[in-house]
Amino acid sequence: MRKKIKKVWHCQKGEGYIDVAVGVLCLMLVVELCMVILPVFMKKQQLDNFASEIVRQAEITGNSNVSGRINELKAQTGLDPQISWDCDYFNGTKVQLNGDIKVTLTQRVDIGFFVFGSFPIDLRARASGKSEVYYK
Template sequence: MRKKLKKLKKDCRGESYIDTAIGVLCLMLVVALAMVLFPVFIQKQQLDTFADEIVRQAEIVGSTNVSVRIEELKAKTGLNPEIYWDCDYYSGNKVQLNGDINVTLKQRVNIGFFVFGSFPIELQARASGKSEVYYK
């Protein structure tokens, strides 16, 4: 019985090297996938912050005419989202005190996994607030 165990033990010598090589290969694939996906999560976070900041600016000025702040954020983040406003307008771009201000930002991002192709997805961020300006 002991001879069989010793013989079996001798026959499995190189198995751990193969297991280690396969484990390292799997680990590298997971790291490569993470390197592709993490920038998308960062862009989503930046898009959420972008929406929050332009809504806050619109609340302060009481208008959706915040193009200067939008351009600053575009330069700062490198994003160029489509911007959709949904507001209770008083006149022109003005929003009366306590009027709703809603914004939706949409940004298309490509997730590519090296030579396996590119997969476009659309990131969307929403923010809302109330105007803080009273118009007579």
């Protein structure tokens, strides 16, 4: 009798099914985590491109009043960042030839994982350049 109980106790026929179920559960959690986090990286990339595009526009026009290009990029990307300029101004809003133009964009993004809530994070993108316009 004791041998039968010992034999049944050491039987591991159903253990493989439990290992597979736990493995699949872990795999699904990793896939969900990737689906939550990867869009944040995509938005960061879009924000970086947004910053470099508006700095390039400001370099070409010589001022930080590039609202037309900003509105186009907002429509294309779906982002609505806070924009702060840091420029060496000449006559109000114009930046003299070889003057520094810097921009910082800040966008708040919420990430959440299942029902554990959302976690807001601030994405920040910076770009800089030099004005290519000479004002007399």
